[in-house]
Amino acid sequence: MNPDALFEYQVDFRNYVEAARVPYNILASNVKEHLGGFGGKLILDLGVGFQLTHGGLTLALALLDGARQCYGIDIAHPDLHAADPNKVAFWKQARDLLGIEVQGLEGGRVVFASTDILHFDDFYSKITLLQMSASEIYFKDNMFDIVISNAVFEHVQNPKRVLTELYRVLKPGGGAAINWNPYAGFRMGGHDIGMPYHYPWAHLRLPEDRHVEMLGQVFSNPALYSTAFPPQHTPTPERAAIYAKDPALFRKQISYDLNKMRIPEFLDYAHSAGFELLSSVPHIPDEDRRFLTPEILAELSQYGEDELLQLFHTAVLRKPAG
Numbered sequence: 205m206n207p208d209a210l211f212e213y214q215v216d217f218r219n220y221v222e223a224a225r226v227p228y229n230i231l232a233s234n235v236k237e238h239l240g241g242f243g244g245k246l247i248l249d250l251g252v253g254f255q256l257t258h259g260g261l262t263l264a265l266a267l268l269d270g271a272r273q274c275y276g277i278d279i280a281h282p283d284l285h286a287a288d289p290n291k292v293a294f295w296k297q298a299r300d301l302l303g304i305e306v307q308g309l310e311g312g313r314v315v316f317a318s319t320d321i322l323h324f325d326d327f328y329s330k331i332t333l334l335q336m337s338a339s340e341i342y343f344k345d346n347m348f349d350i351v352i353s354n355a356v357f358e359h360v361q362n363p364k365r366v367l368t369e370l371y372r373v374l375k376p377g378g379g380a381a382i383n384w385n386p387y388a389g390f391r392m393g394g395h396d397i398g399m400p401y402h403y404p405w406a407h408l409r410l411p412e413d414r415h416v417e418m419l420g421q422v423f424s425n426p427a428l429y430s431t432a433f434p435p436q437h438t439p440t441p442e443r444a445a446i447y448a449k450d451p452a453l454f455r456k457q458i459s460y461d462l463n464k465m466r467i468p469e470f471l472d473y474a475h476s477a478g479f480e481l482l483s484s485v486p487h488i489p490d491e492d493r494r495f496l497t498p499e500i501l502a503e504l505s506q507y508g509e510d511e512l513l514q515l516f517h518t519a520v521l522r523k524p525a526g
């Protein structure tokens with residue numbers, strides 16, 4: 205059991221490992237379909253999030269899928285929380301369940317490291333994690349075959365620059381598979397400040413003071429906070445108690461870094477960077493359509509229907525072979 209879980213699905217580590225694989229599986233199927241798979245390739249995960257309990261699982265899974273070598277970069281340092289007991293428990297579960305390789309667990313630490321002191325070429329770690337901003341990537345031009353990225357593009361402060369950097373470090377003919385959450389989306393757009401099942405698109409429709417007031421009501425009432433959010437994001441009672449006292453903190457913590465980028469902007473930046481667009485898919489759960497009433501659609505008329513309903517957007521970009 206995970207006593208520090210933010211969300212219910214993270215309480216049980218087995219569930220958590222299964223849930224953490226889902227975004228990777230979507231990226232991997234796009235890499236397979238459009239970019240020739242991971243086999244024998246050099247991979248970069250942009251915004252790998254190793255400071256998070258599950259961050260880096262993508263890289264271990266890409267190795268299982270045949271990648272030659274994987275790098276993960278994030279603006280947060282990879283050592284952050286590396287010795288958190290919950291993180292160690294998660295990775296033990298991931299190792300046992302998925303057969304991934306990770307070191308340090310018995311010593312109470314998650315680390316990807318070379319395990320042979322002689323460091324022969326065959327033994328050095330195939331995963332390298334580095335602190336680096338995606339706006340200024342310290343890798344040489346034309347280096348990577350594949351870039352993957354999940355839930356990062358809505359957070360970066362300069363997405364145009366990140367796409368330009370991404371283009372630079374990809375080999376000609378290489379490509380990127382990217383999942384991200386555009387701001388207008390129903391469930392994940394406002395990253396739960398939207399409380400979609402209580403007041404749909406609250407993050408787009410309510411002025412800040414009214415929004416904070418309503419969040420306070422939601423977090424004070426178990427019947428509301430257990431139904432207002434997507435089920436996998438239901439807060440634990442402990443988190444709800446904190447936010448009931450200070451709902452403005454929730455709004456600030458969850459949304460302070462969202463750049464509010466929309467899909468046409470993302471596609472435009474990708475195009476200006478030089479990318480070909482191989483695929484652009486808005487993921488829209490059918491059961492969410494009923495929430496977009498004609499009244500709300502009229503109220504939010506500056507957005508398109510797809511844009512409002514998508515859970516996340518997957519784009520596959522290719523650097524032309526030259």
Ligand SMILES: C[S@@+](CC[C@H](N)C(=O)[O-])C[C@H]1O[C@@H](n2cnc3c(N)ncnc32)[C@H](O)[C@@H]1O
Binds near residue numbers: 338353
């Ligand atoms: C929501 S987390 C996603 C982490 C991971 N990809 C996942 O799927 O769980 C967003 C990550 O983007 C990282 N990030 C934000 N801005 C960044 C930047 N400019 N360069 C690199 N990473 C950045 C954050 O530190 C955070 O780890």
